[in-house]
Amino acid sequence: MELAEAKLKFIEAWGKLGSEWGINRTMAQVHALLLISPEALTTEDVMAELSISRGNANMTLRDLIGWGLIEKQHKTGERKEYFYAEKDTWVIARRVAEERKKRELDPVIKILGQLTEVKGDKKDPAFKAFHSSVTDISRLANNVNKTLDTMLKAEESWFFGSIFKIFK
Amino acid sequence: MELAEAKLKFIEAWGKLGSEWGINRTMAQVHALLLISPEALTTEDVMAELSISRGNANMTLRDLIGWGLIEKQHKTGERKEYFYAEKDTWVIARRVAEERKKRELDPVIKILGQLTEVKGDKKDPAFKAFHSSVTDISRLANNVNKTLDTMLKAEESWFFGSIFKIFK
DNA sequence: AATATCTTTCATTTATTTTTGAAAGTTTAA
DNA sequence: TTAAACTTTCAAAAATAAATGAAAGATATT
Numbered sequence: 001m002e003l004a005e006a007k008l009k010f011i012e013a014w015g016k017l018g019s020e021w022g023i024n025r026t027m028a029q030v031h032a033l034l035l036i037s038p039e040a041l042t043t044e045d046v047m048a049e050l051s052i053s054r055g056n057a058n059m060t061l062r063d064l065i066g067w068g069l070i071e072k073q074h075k076t077g078e079r080k081e082y083f084y085a086e087k088d089t090w091v092i093a094r095r096v097a098e099e100r101k102k103r104e105l106d107p108v109i110k111i112l113g114q115l116t117e118v119k120g121d122k123k124d125p126a127f128k129a130f131h132s133s134v135t136d137i138s139r140l141a142n143n144v145n146k147t148l149d150t151m152l153k154a155e156e157s158w159f160f161g162s163i164f165k166i167f168k
Numbered sequence: 169m170e171l172a173e174a175k176l177k178f179i180e181a182w183g184k185l186g187s188e189w190g191i192n193r194t195m196a197q198v199h200a201l202l203l204i205s206p207e208a209l210t211t212e213d214v215m216a217e218l219s220i221s222r223g224n225a226n227m228t229l230r231d232l233i234g235w236g237l238i239e240k241q242h243k244t245g246e247r248k249e250y251f252y253a254e255k256d257t258w259v260i261a262r263r264v265a266e267e268r269k270k271r272e273l274d275p276v277i278k279i280l281g282q283l284t285e286v287k288g289d290k291k292d293p294a295f296k297a298f299h300s301s302v303t304d305i306s307r308l309a310n311n312v313n314k315t316l317d318t319m320l321k322a323e324e325s326w327f328f329g330s331i332f333k334i335f336k
Numbered sequence: 337a338a339t340a341t342c343t344t345t346c347a348t349t350t351a352t353t354t355t356t357g358a359a360a361g362t363t364t365a366a
Numbered sequence: 367t368t369a370a371a372c373t374t375t376c377a378a379a380a381a382t383a384a385a386t387g388a389a390a391g392a393t394a395t396t
Contacts, residue, residue: 001282001283001286003286003288003292003294003295003298006283006286006298006302007298009279009282009283010279010283010298010302013276013279013280016276017272017276019190020190020271020272021189021190021272022187022188022189022190035301035305036294036297036298036301036302037294037297038293038294038296038297039293087297087300087301087304088304089301089304089305089307089308090308093308103188104185104188104189108181108184108185111177111178111181112181114169114177115169115174115177115178118169118171118174120171124171125206125207126171126204126205126206127171128206129204129205129206129255130171130174130175130178130204132255133203133204133255133257134174134178134204136255136256136257137203137257139257140257140258140261140324143328147328147331150331156308160311160315163315163318163331
């Protein structure tokens with residue numbers, strides 16, 4: 001396989017995976033493009049490589065900055081902005097986990113906590129089923145949460161090393 | 169808060185979380201409804217509770233069966249099909265993890281493996297960056313994969329218990 | 337302060353996903 | 367075998383999400 005073909009395949013695969021996990025396909029593709037680029041790229045480069053509009057490229061790049069996955073760079077003597085992706089995959093995984101936890105998990109954990117407190121007739125099967133399910137899910141969600149907190153602080157080698165050690 | 173209101177809130181929250189993670193909102197809502205229902209429900213019940221069409225209810229229920237999250241039940245002397253949700257949240261989490269791994273992670277890991285093998289000019293920065301990023305991601309994905317395999321076999325208490333032990 | 341270069345915005349358009357509901361299909365029972 | 371009860375299908379409609387591109391907004395340069 002040629003490098004050019006391989007690049008396209010990677011960008012495509014990353015975009016597909018992203019879209020399956022609720023991340024805009026284009027955003028995942030732009031991220032993929034920058035990930036495998038040794039140089040920082042301009043908006044024009046991104047537009048050309050992926051055949052997308054200026055508006056789309058601009059918004060997507062801003063979003064990626066919001067996720068902490070890329071950063072702006074300025075070259076001396078040039079006005080154009082360049083974009084460069086964080087290359088350490090463990091850092092990437094942590095950033096994504098961190099953001100999604102903050103944006104999606106935390107709010108739902110809060111609601112689950114409230115729903116756990118709802119009082120009702122302990123003889124009512126509907127209430128019992130509700131309370132029991134919500135309590136269980138709340139507990140699991142909190143466990144996931146704690147595990148994520150740990151992961152956010154951990155080094156990759158330590159994290160996976162420790163997990164594999166106890167489970168081998 | 170009333171039970172009725174709490175139920176709605178739970179269904180809404182579950183639907184939102186699902187849609188943020190690439191799972192059809194209605195499917196997540198139907199799942200939520202069945203999760204907190206002590207009794208198995210019919211298609212009619214689901215249609216009424218969530219105000220959705222027959223076609224939608226039918227397809228969604230079939231999908232949920234495909235995910236291993238609900239099952240059909242038959243009551244003696246009745247023709248109607250009833251649907252009942254698995255209530256053990258750890259089993260639910262495992263089923264979802266299992267399916268998503270199979271549907272989404274495994275294919276991408278396969279592609280990454282292939283891309284890791286792509287040969288090129290070791291002096292070319294573009295090739296070096298590509299190879300290095302792809303290799304790193306491939307390694308991380310395989311670690312995630314192994315961790316999921318472990319989780320799929322584990323008991324919840326053992327899984328989280330062990331993780332907390334080493335990270336406290 | 338006028339111009340050139342680059343970035344951002346956002347009303348429209350386009351594409352994708354989801355839902356509907358009527359019709360067709362299936363199964364049971366009289 | 368007919369009809370009633372229930373389930374599934376799928377083309378069309380509706381809802382949602384994403385992309386476009388021209389215009390407006392910045393910022394630096396002459």
